[in-house]
Amino acid sequence: MERLGLSAATRAVILVGDYGSGKTEIAVNLALQLAATQAYPIAIADLDLVNPYFRCREAVEPLERVGIRVVIPQGGHRFADLPILLPQVKGLLQNDDQLAVLDVGGDEVGSRVLAGLVKAYRQGVHELWFVVNANRPFNDTVQGCAATISRIEGASGLRVTGLVPNTHLMQETTAEMVGEGIVLADQVAERLSVPVRMVAVMESMADAVRAHHPVLRMRRLMVPPWLRRDTVQLGRTGPEAFRLRST
Amino acid sequence: MAKKLMKGNEAIGEAAIQAGCRNYFAYPITPQSEVAEYLSRRMPEVQGHFVQAESELGAANMVFGAAATGELVFTTSSSPGVSLMSETISYIAGAQLPAVFVNIVRGGPGLGGILPAQSDYFQATKGGGHGDYRLLVLAPATVQEAVDLTMLAFQLAFKYRNPVMILGDGMIGQMMEPVEFKPPPPAADLPSVETWATTGAKGRKCNIAHSLFLDPEALEKNNHVLAAKYKVWQKDEIRFATYNLDNNPRLLIVAYGTMARICSTAIDELKQKGVEVGLIRPITLYPFPAAAILQHAKKIGKVISVEMSMGQMVEDVQAAVGHDIHVGFFGRAGGIIPSPDEVVQALEAELRA
Numbered sequence: 001m002e003r004l005g006l007s008a009a010t011r012a013v014i015l016v017g018d019y020g021s022g023k024t025e026i027a028v029n030l031a032l033q034l035a036a037t038q039a040y041p042i043a044i045a046d047l048d049l050v051n052p053y054f055r056c057r058e059a060v061e062p063l064e065r066v067g068i069r070v071v072i073p074q075g076g077h078r079f080a081d082l083p084i085l086l087p088q089v090k091g092l093l094q095n096d097d098q099l100a101v102l103d104v105g106g107d108e109v110g111s112r113v114l115a116g117l118v119k120a121y122r123q124g125v126h127e128l129w130f131v132v133n134a135n136r137p138f139n140d141t142v143q144g145c146a147a148t149i150s151r152i153e154g155a156s157g158l159r160v161t162g163l164v165p166n167t168h169l170m171q172e173t174t175a176e177m178v179g180e181g182i183v184l185a186d187q188v189a190e191r192l193s194v195p196v197r198m199v200a201v202m203e204s205m206a207d208a209v210r211a212h213h214p215v216l217r218m219r220r221l222m223v224p225p226w227l228r229r230d231t232v233q234l235g236r237t238g239p240e241a242f243r244l245r246s247t
Numbered sequence: 248m249a250k251k252l253m254k255g256n257e258a259i260g261e262a263a264i265q266a267g268c269r270n271y272f273a274y275p276i277t278p279q280s281e282v283a284e285y286l287s288r289r290m291p292e293v294q295g296h297f298v299q300a301e302s303e304l305g306a307a308n309m310v311f312g313a314a315a316t317g318e319l320v321f322t323t324s325s326s327p328g329v330s331l332m333s334e335t336i337s338y339i340a341g342a343q344l345p346a347v348f349v350n351i352v353r354g355g356p357g358l359g360g361i362l363p364a365q366s367d368y369f370q371a372t373k374g375g376g377h378g379d380y381r382l383l384v385l386a387p388a389t390v391q392e393a394v395d396l397t398m399l400a401f402q403l404a405f406k407y408r409n410p411v412m413i414l415g416d417g418m419i420g421q422m423m424e425p426v427e428f429k430p431p432p433p434a435a436d437l438p439s440v441e442t443w444a445t446t447g448a449k450g451r452k453c454n455i456a457h458s459l460f461l462d463p464e465a466l467e468k469n470n471h472v473l474a475a476k477y478k479v480w481q482k483d484e485i486r487f488a489t490y491n492l493d494n495n496p497r498l499l500i501v502a503y504g505t506m507a508r509i510c511s512t513a514i515d516e517l518k519q520k521g522v523e524v525g526l527i528r529p530i531t532l533y534p535f536p537a538a539a540i541l542q543h544a545k546k547i548g549k550v551i552s553v554e555m556s557m558g559q560m561v562e563d564v565q566a567a568v569g570h571d572i573h574v575g576f577f578g579r580a581g582g583i584i585p586s587p588d589e590v591v592q593a594l595e596a597e598l599r600a
Binding site for chain 2: 019020109133135136137138168169170171172224225226
């Protein structure tokens with residue numbers, strides 16, 4: 001548990017951050033690794049009400065296979081772009097017999113959903129972690145990150161309790177880039193007095209990254225349809241295979 | 248500018264800014280709303296204008312007005328929204344004005360769904376709006392290509408004084424990939440707008456942007472002017488990419504956008520089984536790379552069109568190769584993206600046929 005940046009009292013980790021910071025990938029990986037510790041029953045909830053594709057509801061099968069409870073809209077609404085907040089989500093925050101990971105939609109627009117959960121949220125038991133990818137527009141400076149955090153806190157009515165640097169450029173990620181992302185997160189941490197809780201990094205690169213924080217070693221699970229889960233090979237049919245060859 | 252990780256929709260917005268466009272009028276619709284969201288933040292930073300219109304009709308007509316002044320202008324929408332814009336697209340083509348329209352396609356017909364599709368091929372390449380007009384239609388397969396083609400679209404729109412369409416399936420708009428923004432050609436390279444733009448008539452003859460020609464001789468003359476431009480496109484603007492055509496393939500795939508990427512994965516898998524299949528990926532859907540398809544189809548003998556639709560581009564592929572060569576078809580619709588395995592099976596079935 002501590003290896004994953006969590007204290008023994010933690011019963012829910014709510015992940016927020018800008019679009020593309022990697023919340024969903026982290027939520028799914030974190031849930032899988034927490035399930036592997038067998039300390040608690042694990043639940044994951046998809047609160048992404050704003051992003052129509054690449055939501056964690058797309059990774060339901062591998063999660064349920066290892067006994068993780070997946071809370072998502074059912075039936076036809078699974079593919080809707082409607083703001084559906086399930087009553088079960090509040091239940092997750094009230095149930096201390098399990099550990100829940102909540103994947104929230106991007107930016108302050110996606111975080112607005114949390115305002116409906118403020119009463120159920122308990123300081124010290126529930127965590128609100130800000131995921132940051134320094135390669136995303138508007139999040140490449142301390143100022144930019146602070147502004148995004150401030151907007152998310154304003155929309156949700158909750159305070160961010162931890163930072164999770166997840167700097168990457170998909171197949172073009174380098175260990176150096178990940179390191180620079182950690183430096184940026186440390187600067188944001190100092191400015192806002194919010195600790196870095198863990199560093200998210202792909203398994204293949206984890207050994208090359210020097211981090212003084214807990215490390216979440218990730219597998220890429222949210223993949224586009226032309227790549228396969230678990231067999232994602234660097235650069236195989238990525239964009240570089242598709243350079244313009246006009247005639 | 249260092250590489251950034253961007254969603255296709257954001258990248259298209261940034262590409263327009265980098266191309267020099269400071270005028271964006273739009274109405275939100277999934278799966279392209281992030282363009283508006285991104286530009287609502289970015290346009291003010293560059294002293295540009297973003298107006299969220301009351302509807303797609305309003306947005307398209309704002310584009311018409313801005314285009315008439317000789318400014319760079321664009322809008323983005325998704326399938327049902329583009330249907331609403333189609334009347335104005337016809338007007339803009341008739342009035343010979345430059346404008347860029349982006350369609351991030353979702354499943355249809357009607358309101359359909361919000362998942363990715365390629366079922367607006369007919370709408371983009373054969374009209375949508377009324378009258379004898381054509382759009383130059385560019386189909387990106389990666390987020391980087393969406394950036395490059397958006398920047399190119401403004402150049403082409405001004406070069407030909409004609410609306411240009413970026414046709415991306417929902418996946419192109421929603422997925423994230425690393426992108427870089429190469430410096431665009433300087434705005435000074437755009438052709439002069441003096442002879443046609445409504446920039447104030449002081450000291451010169453009045454320019455009027457219109458598509459109404461009540462005199463049939465004048466209207467037919469306008470039709471001929473447009474037709475002459477479209478003829479030049481057939482010579483100068485056809486773009487396509489190829490994959491695995493040099494290994495004596497036994498089957499030729501024609502696919503574009505996201506579907507072409509899935510096909511390339513399928514091609515890699517068949518190669519491991521010892522079966523060679525080649526791909527032509529049209530980058531311009533109009534003008535269509537018919538001659539290249541015919542040339543390779545003659546050599547290979549077997550052709551299949553693979554689409555995220557019930558079969559639209561397949562008609563142009565068949566027209567390109569003539570009726571002596573059979574063109575097969577495989578497609579999924581409704582927002583379903585076929586898996587590489589499904590495509591492999593479809594290709595194997597076609598090879599057995």
